[in-house]
Amino acid sequence: MPFRFNGGLKLNGHKSATADVPIRRAAIPPMLYVPLQQHIGRRLTPRVSTGQQVAAGELLASCDGYVGAPIHAPVAATVTGVVERAVAARGAPRQQCIALATSADAAWPGSIASEAETVAAVPAAQMLAAIESCGVLGLGGAGFPTHVKVREGLHRAVDTLIINGAECEPYITCDNRLLQERAAEIAHGAHMLARLVNAHRTIVALEEDMTAAAAAIRPWCEQLGLTLEMVPAIYPVGGEKQLTRVLLGREIPRGSLPIHIGVLVQNVATAAAVYRAVAHGGKLVSRVVTIAGDVASPGNFDTLIGTPVRAVLAQAGGRFEDDLQVWCGGSMMGTPLDDLDAPVTKTTNALLVLPRAPARVPLPCIRCGACVDVCPASLQPQALLDAAVALESEALRKLHLFDCIECGCCDYVCPSTIPLAATYHRAKVHLEEARVAQLASVAVRDRHQRRQARLAQGRDVLVEELITPPAAGDELRDALAAAVARARQRKPDDGAGTI
Amino acid sequence: MNGRPLDVRRIMLETLGALVPGLLVSVWCYGWGVICQCVLVAVVALVLEALVLRLRGRRGPWIPADASVLVLAVLLGLTLPAYTPWWITIIATAFAVLIAKHAFGGLGQNVFNPAMAGYALVLVCFPAIIKSLDGQFLALDRPWQALRLVLRGVEIDTTSGATVLDVLRTQRMMMLMRSEIDLSAFGFLSAARAQWVNAAFLIGGLFLVVRGHVKWQIPVGLLGTLALLAGAGYVYDSARYAGAMLHLFAGATMLGAFFIATDPVTSATTRRGRWLFGAGVGALIYVMRVRGGYPDGVAFAVLFMNALVPWLDNVTRPRTYGDSRS
Numbered sequence: 001m002p003f004r005f006n007g008g009l010k011l012n013g014h015k016s017a018t019a020d021v022p023i024r025r026a027a028i029p030p031m032l033y034v035p036l037q038q039h040i041g042r043r044l045t046p047r048v049s050t051g052q053q054v055a056a057g058e059l060l061a062s063c064d065g066y067v068g069a070p071i072h073a074p075v076a077a078t079v080t081g082v083v084e085r086a087v088a089a090r091g092a093p094r095q096q097c098i099a100l101a102t103s104a105d106a107a108w109p110g111s112i113a114s115e116a117e118t119v120a121a122v123p124a125a126q127m128l129a130a131i132e133s134c135g136v137l138g139l140g141g142a143g144f145p146t147h148v149k150v151r152e153g154l155h156r157a158v159d160t161l162i163i164n165g166a167e168c169e170p171y172i173t174c175d176n177r178l179l180q181e182r183a184a185e186i187a188h189g190a191h192m193l194a195r196l197v198n199a200h201r202t203i204v205a206l207e208e209d210m211t212a213a214a215a216a217i218r219p220w221c222e223q224l225g226l227t228l229e230m231v232p233a234i235y236p237v238g239g240e241k242q243l244t245r246v247l248l249g250r251e252i253p254r255g256s257l258p259i260h261i262g263v264l265v266q267n268v269a270t271a272a273a274v275y276r277a278v279a280h281g282g283k284l285v286s287r288v289v290t291i292a293g294d295v296a297s298p299g300n301f302d303t304l305i306g307t308p309v310r311a312v313l314a315q316a317g318g319r320f321e322d323d324l325q326v327w328c329g330g331s332m333m334g335t336p337l338d339d340l341d342a343p344v345t346k347t348t349n350a351l352l353v354l355p356r357a358p359a360r361v362p363l364p365c366i367r368c369g370a371c372v373d374v375c376p377a378s379l380q381p382q383a384l385l386d387a388a389v390a391l392e393s394e395a396l397r398k399l400h401l402f403d404c405i406e407c408g409c410c411d412y413v414c415p416s417t418i419p420l421a422a423t424y425h426r427a428k429v430h431l432e433e434a435r436v437a438q439l440a441s442v443a444v445r446d447r448h449q450r451r452q453a454r455l456a457q458g459r460d461v462l463v464e465e466l467i468t469p470p471a472a473g474d475e476l477r478d479a480l481a482a483a484v485a486r487a488r489q490r491k492p493d494d495g496a497g498t499i
Numbered sequence: 500m501n502g503r504p505l506d507v508r509r510i511m512l513e514t515l516g517a518l519v520p521g522l523l524v525s526v527w528c529y530g531w532g533v534i535c536q537c538v539l540v541a542v543v544a545l546v547l548e549a550l551v552l553r554l555r556g557r558r559g560p561w562i563p564a565d566a567s568v569l570v571l572a573v574l575l576g577l578t579l580p581a582y583t584p585w586w587i588t589i590i591a592t593a594f595a596v597l598i599a600k601h602a603f604g605g606l607g608q609n610v611f612n613p614a615m616a617g618y619a620l621v622l623v624c625f626p627a628i629i630k631s632l633d634g635q636f637l638a639l640d641r642p643w644q645a646l647r648l649v650l651r652g653v654e655i656d657t658t659s660g661a662t663v664l665d666v667l668r669t670q671r672m673m674m675l676m677r678s679e680i681d682l683s684a685f686g687f688l689s690a691a692r693a694q695w696v697n698a699a700f701l702i703g704g705l706f707l708v709v710r711g712h713v714k715w716q717i718p719v720g721l722l723g724t725l726a727l728l729a730g731a732g733y734v735y736d737s738a739r740y741a742g743a744m745l746h747l748f749a750g751a752t753m754l755g756a757f758f759i760a761t762d763p764v765t766s767a768t769t770r771r772g773r774w775l776f777g778a779g780v781g782a783l784i785y786v787m788r789v790r791g792g793y794p795d796g797v798a799f800a801v802l803f804m805n806a807l808v809p810w811l812d813n814v815t816r817p818r819t820y821g822d823s824r825s
């Protein structure tokens with residue numbers, strides 16, 4: 001590979017326990033809790049009512065806005081209501097979930113032949129519609145709706161489509177297994193995406209130690225004209241920015257998206273989901289989740305969206321004891337998950353069970369510069385730390401806080417064991433909330449001024465307000481909520497960057 | 500690419516370990532006074548550190564977990580002349596711990612290298628005493644004799660007082676030709692002892708570099724610049740300026756390059772910053788040795804560059820990923 005990115009870490013992948021074990025199906029639990037918000041953007045509006053019987057794949061909720069992907073009933077079930085609970089996503093946010101009592105005869109959605117047949121050329125509009133209506137979104141990280149990302153790609157020339165299989169985070173092997181077992185689906189999905197956005201070339205990128213996965217997908221790449229590239233196993237090479245740099249030698253400018261330099265990045269699991277949606281109308285109702293760490297039978301589990309974490313963990317032989325902590329995600333970017341009734345979402349890539357570490361008392365920063373050396377964004381984490389603790393927004397902006405991808409490399413090397421990435425995350429949320437509050441106050445002032453102006457003109461205020469579309473306020477609120485959600489969820493993998 | 504998680508305590512303990520060879524050779528060359536200084540500084544520093552931490556309301560073990568105060572103690576003990584009177588040592592230690600370290604906010608916040616600040620203070624306040632003691636070596640075979648000297652104060656008849664650097668400087672000032680400078684007056688041991696000490700610190704320093712505790716850019720920048728300037732001076736006028744090897748292995752060069760200039764807290768954090776920091780210290784050492792009036796330039800060179808660190812860190816900020824600034 002001719003290019004490299006700055007910093008990064010060579011980590012022990014801890015992948016051998018799960019990378020060679022075939023994907024198993026998680027059992028259908030008696031209750032499913034399908035979250036209404038699984039990605040940034042708007043919360044979905046339920047389209048079912050309590051007591052209603054739903055068939056497998058039936059629409060549960062959809063979105064009124066642009067950025068949203070619908071959700072479907074994974075199996076035949078009865079809607080029992082909407083409940084709020086923590087979900088298995090980054091930061092374990094509480095979400096409204098549609099509760100489904102699965103019927104006794106519910107069966108796993110029919111599997112799709114892994115030797116995918118040649119797919120008849122489907123018109124672009126039809127492909128896009130299928131991707132949207134099947135609820136496909138980025139399965140690698142932040143869960144940005146795929147049809148939105150692709151549509152952005154339609155407006156601009158796409159030079160390179162990158163299918164990201166560089167699963168760099170320790171413990172996680174769900175993409176690795178998928179590549180080994182469903183290479184055909186991934187390759188066909190990639191091919192479809194490439195045709196959809198008219199990509200000049202399509203690169204399937206894997207980490208250099210994923211040899212079995214490479215062997216599985218290579219023949220399909222040759223057949224469909226995709227380029228297979230092996231990238232060095234340096235964390236976080238699977239981050240959108242790092243991968244672009246390593247493959248193409250180009251950087252995504254600050255504050256831009258890959259699409260702005262003609263690059264579209266999609267995760268391998270997303271490509272497989274695209275294939276299923278386009279070729280078979282398969283709704284995205286399950287995903288592969290890696291269960292690793294201190295469990296009797298670690299491995300990857302094809303899991304229905306909405307399955308409580310406790311149920312999958314039990315199937316993998318997890319113990320539920322106080323000396324263990326469940327993490328949502330890998331060991332670098334994962335966040336602790338305390339409520340094991342939390343449902344699996346479309347973005348839950350791994351559940352990691354690790355011994356509870358004794359609380360580390362951070363020492364002061366000794367300015368050793370180790371964090372500077374490993375930061376893939378080339379920031380100065382130790383300088384950011386002071387500013388982030390003091391919440392000096394000016395300094396934080398100057399030090400490019402928002403370019404931090406929260407990869408956790410700096411935490412990993414810090415000899416003072418300072419939780420740096422978490423501190424930056426809090427600072428980002430704080431700044432974003434402050435900005436939103438300011439926007440909101442400006443909006444309120446504007447509305448007030450408009451009203452004053454109307455009053456001054458002596459017009460009938462009541463009539464005026466009746467004909468002013470009330471949606472404007474909602475739009476703003478949604479936009480603001482989305483902005484905050486973005487700040488909370490931003491991740492390097494397959495993320496939406498900074499739309 | 501440094502994938503090895505370390506903690507501060509470990510770094511400090513390994514740094515102490517890396518100082519051992521140099522410490523032993525120093526004792527062999529300068530006598531037991533070296534140990535007396537280190538122990539005295541350590542005791543005073545620990546007591547002061549513990550007091551300060553209590554005053555700041557921090558509970559914990561009496562020897563602070565990070566062990567950084569011990570490194571400070573050994574560095575200051577090694578820098579002070581072996582037979583410095585006890586009261587001067589205490590003043591230096593108190594200044595280092597109380598003012599240079601804690602008045603700036605404690606571990607991680609101090610701008611100036613505490614050991615060098617303490618040394619510089621007594622050097623400036625009591626120049627005559629320090630200068631007369633610098634490089635003294637008493638081949639005492641009994642530790643308590645050394646202790647008595649430190650406690651009582653020394654009246655040394657300076658049989659072998661001057662170091663190589665001193666001789667070079669004074670004789671240069673007297674416009675003697677280099678060929679006339681008689682280094683043989685030092686005898687084998689005295690002429691070579693600084694070299695042995697330096698070699699021992701070099702070994703310890705290389706260990707730290709290999710372990711990743713010391714970022715190599717600083718020693719390489721420092722020694723490289725020093726060698727370059729010394730070499731240039733030698734080529735320009737070999738009669739008046741000593742060569743590179745002599746400068747590299749004289750005075751506190753290696754101790755400074757690997758253990759003092761590399762103090763993480765007070766040195767630059769960016770890669771380019773470390774290069775510049777090291778090069779700056781190296782250049783200043785050379786200039787002060789050639790033109791200055793003090794025994795060695797390491798302390799002042801380091802302190803001067805310490806003051807520039809915030810600026811260095813700022814101007815050498817790495818280019819953020821995706822930034823158009825190149």
Ligand code: SF4
Pocket residue numbers: 364365366367368369370371372381382385410413414415416417418420
């Ligand atoms: S790694 Fe930790 S101690 Fe070292 S400079 Fe960065 S924040 Fe400070």
Ligand code: SF4
Pocket residue numbers: 374375376377378379381403404405406407408409410411420421424
């Ligand atoms: S978490 Fe942010 S600051 Fe730390 S290494 Fe990653 S990008 Fe750099």
